[in-house]
Amino acid sequence: MFTSSSTMRGKMPKIDECRMKSAEWSGAAGLWAVLGAATLTLVAWTPAFPQQDVTIPVWTGVSAYEMALPELRVSAGDATLYEAAKTIHTTLWDDLAFSGYFNLIPAEHYKFIPALDEKKIKFKDWASLQADYLVVGATTRAGDRLTFTASLHDVKTQSYVLGKSYGGEMKVARQIGHQFANEILKRVIGLDKNLFTSKIAFISTRDGNRELYVMDYDGNSQTRITFNTVPDMLPAWSPDGRKILFTSYRNNNPDLFSYAIYEGVLAPISTKGLNTSAAFSPDGTKIAFSSSRDGNSEIYIANPDGTGLRRITSTPAIDTAPSWAPNGRLLAFTSDRGGPPQIYIMDAEGTEARRLMPQSGSYNDSAAWSPDGEYVLYVSREGGEFNIVKVGLTKQTSLRLTAGQGMNENPSWSPDGMHIIFASNRSGSYQVYCMDPSGGNVRQLTTQGNNHTPRWSR
Amino acid sequence: MNRRLFAVLLVFALVVVLLPGCKGKPKEAPVAPPETGVTEHPSTTPMVESPTIKPITETPVSELPDDLDQINRSGLLKKVYFDFDRADLRADAIETLNANAAVLKKHSTLRIRIEGHCDERGTEEYNISLGDRRAKAAYNYLVNLGVGAGRMETVSYGKSQPEDPSHNEDAWSRNRRDVFLVVAK
Incomplete structure (x- = not known):
């Protein structure tokens, strides 16, 4: 069994899929075959689905993907919104770290990378941190209503993976974080279990x-x-x-x-x-x-x-x-x-x-x-x-x-x-x-x- | 066609076909990544709600009236005790049950509830069934002595209601018990 160290920077060991049957759902092989076939035949409109090195860790202690999760953008001077953004960010961070599928790259490694605009991501900066994935998110508000818009990007292929937008009262910030974390697990790992809610x-x-x-x-x-x-x-x-x-x-x-x-x-x-x-x-x-x-x-x-x-x-x-x-x-x-x-x-x-x-x-x-x-x-x-x-x-x-x-x-x-x-x-x-x-x-x-x-x- | 080139191509084709030979591996879709920076956020933003979990609207649990409470506190009916992990009646338990049976025959209108209890050294699920077995052991013995079955009911509390919450042999031996509660005069 591989072990991981939180201080270790860079690529975590990955486990060959062939050796990890024990962590698969029963019947998963058949399901994957069907999915694979469907992906091939429906290529014309299938969205990018980054499968190039999908590995599901055998139990935890193995972080399969390096994840960069910079702070969310917030319109300046709004303390309430800032608190909500912080709650969403912390929730996302804790969820993804807890899952065992991601290793969260410590924030101090990228606090000098300038504030993010998802339309102008400098993938090279993130690739230099050896990130596999990057989440870019922003919060805005109208009255008491909070809107969180976020996207997940594959750093290696410099491609957009998934984008979501959630709205609600300020008090549902934690719930919003959990829901987006569920989406990330669904898309990257193929795990449709809503673990975080x-x-x-x-x-x-x-x-x-x-x-x-x-x-x-x-x-x-x-x-x-x-x-x-x-x-x-x-x-x-x-x-x-x-x-x-x-x-x-x-x-x-x-x-x-x-x-x-x-x-x-x-x-x-x-x-x-x-x-x-x-x-x-x-x-x-x-x-x-x-x-x-x-x-x-x-x-x-x-x-x-x-x-x-x-x-x-x-x-x-x-x-x-x-x-x-x-x-x-x-x-x-x-x-x-x-x-x-x-x-x-x-x-x-x-x-x-x-x-x-x-x-x-x-x-x-x-x-x-x-x-x-x-x-x-x-x-x-x-x-x-x-x-x-x-x-x-x-x-x-x-x-x-x-x-x-x-x-x-x-x-x-x-x-x-x-x-x-x-x-x-x-x-x-x-x-x-x-x-x-x-x-x-x-x-x-x-x-x-x-x-x-x-x-x-x- | 150059046979050698053909052979190379054939091998290459085979490798391409067989490479993802690891069973169950999802096939990689040859999809070009969208242009960098292009995002596809949904046009509508779903409203997130945190559904409220409702507490149960409770009605008061019926409790024994004061006069019955007093009878129970007077120790009219004595408790019986069990060995660790056992539900069979010990000699001292049989003696106590004989005395309890005499009291119940003398006061023939009394109705009782027999509570079976366990010490903390068993699991939740098994203990609650063991308490049930202990209560029924006393119930069956009393029925055999001629106490009307209709005057008695049994209930198990497992390990949830220790008489002594300490974690030692003395406490455990007193927690493995049947309690005889008068519920009607």
């Missing part, structure tokens, strides 16, 4: 008891959703990011609810016995959850509104914590049918259950299937710790991602599979952290109270 649902005790919260993927805008005196637990997103399934004791029983976060509509889904650990299928047409409604904890499948309920496990054991494979045909789950809790895989009909292999440890739970289908994370109890373990399904690999830092629980993948969030008490209290899929680049997203069971939207 994704959200994280989690449970926090900062206001007294376990309440449901939502925050931006980077820890910003932490928003409380429930206001009650009873526990709220184990949230799960719908694939469109508009609904959250969670368990709540608001009727003195652990019932499963669905909440439409923008409409403000709360609906009961399953209210008999224990109802917990819910998960939407990748296409959003089904939900899986654990319920003791028929006696002991079993896994059920239902429509998202709770109708069409079907039990798919039938053992005297505890069966819980279902996690869908991205193809929607398999589920990883926890069962103590063999003694202590272990991770099993079954098909979505509940048949063909077999123990996940390889799997070590005598107490495992909280499986999370990666978006590319290749990896399953689980939490393993090791002495007085919980650690997160990553299993590679094709090559039967097993890698422990945390060690020696207390309890590390409830891993959840980013939409692009390049990051993992989890809850850890390594600082003394439980906080939400983000790391890359090899366990590096750990950063803390929450600070107040205790925070549990984070789930990243798709």
Whole structure:
């Protein structure tokens, strides 16, 4: 694995595409072939699509592209607009740096390059910094309305790649930055996942008891959703990011609810016995959850509104914590049918259950299937710790991602599979952290109270 | 035609065809870059909105009336405790349950809720099911002793409601418990 150093100037090592199948989406080869063919036949009007050295880094720590992101142009003397421009710039910078696909060239290397006009870019100046890409942006305003216009340029070919314009109130500056960063990822990497506008649902005790919260993927805008005196637990997103399934004791029983976060509509889904650990299928047409409604904890499948309920496990054991494979045909789950809790895989009909292999440890739970289908994370109890373990399904690999830092629980993948969030008490209290899929680049997203069971939207 | 030139051309053509032989590599489109400085911004500027996440409009959670609260605080029904990762009833738990059953038979109108709890050394998902199993272990035992099933309900709190929030053996052993709450007289 290559490593990168932030102080190193110049070209980062790139990884041969042939050697990076593991980071590809399943079926990507076929998709690329189709795209390639389409590009060839539609050459007449296809816009420039800089593919000359597309490499997708294997996990993070590898910066594939050098990016120059000079400050945005602002009409002089407008402090409010200047602040908004700074917010957009910082958001873009942080997003692109976080993604792992870009290495941001430190600003001091180009502060002497004169203010930018996108019609008169001196590409030679930027090429001398060994930049692959350059973003040129400007903000203007009319009244309270902010307009951000930006373009992305390929420095090597001296060509325009993409141009966008966004408008809105001053307060949406951060949102604008995230949206343009999404566009850059879409065009340069081919990643259509809206990573930077994704959200994280989690449970926090900062206001007294376990309440449901939502925050931006980077820890910003932490928003409380429930206001009650009873526990709220184990949230799960719908694939469109508009609904959250969670368990709540608001009727003195652990019932499963669905909440439409923008409409403000709360609906009961399953209210008999224990109802917990819910998960939407990748296409959003089904939900899986654990319920003791028929006696002991079993896994059920239902429509998202709770109708069409079907039990798919039938053992005297505890069966819980279902996690869908991205193809929607398999589920990883926890069962103590063999003694202590272990991770099993079954098909979505509940048949063909077999123990996940390889799997070590005598107490495992909280499986999370990666978006590319290749990896399953689980939490393993090791002495007085919980650690997160990553299993590679094709090559039967097993890698422990945390060690020696207390309890590390409830891993959840980013939409692009390049990051993992989890809850850890390594600082003394439980906080939400983000790391890359090899366990590096750990950063803390929450600070107040205790925070549990984070789930990243798709 | 010069055969040698033809051969060279043939090899060259093959190389061109086979070069992007790395499977799955996107084909490079031979598109000339647009003239430097030419940009194509969309003619309309989309309005960006930051949709507001609404908090849930809560209704108060029903709480037990004061008189029942007092009964529960008096310790009329005793708690039972479990071994680490276990939901089977220990000898001391059976003794306690026998006493609780006698109280419930004497006060035959009492209705109870059996709460199952766990210590912090398990995962969220598994623990909440383990708490469910602990509550049901007591429930089934009481039913076998002749306490009416209709007078009892079970609920698991997993590890969310420790009696003692400390992180030591003593606290853990007291947190692995069933609590018997009188919910109606």
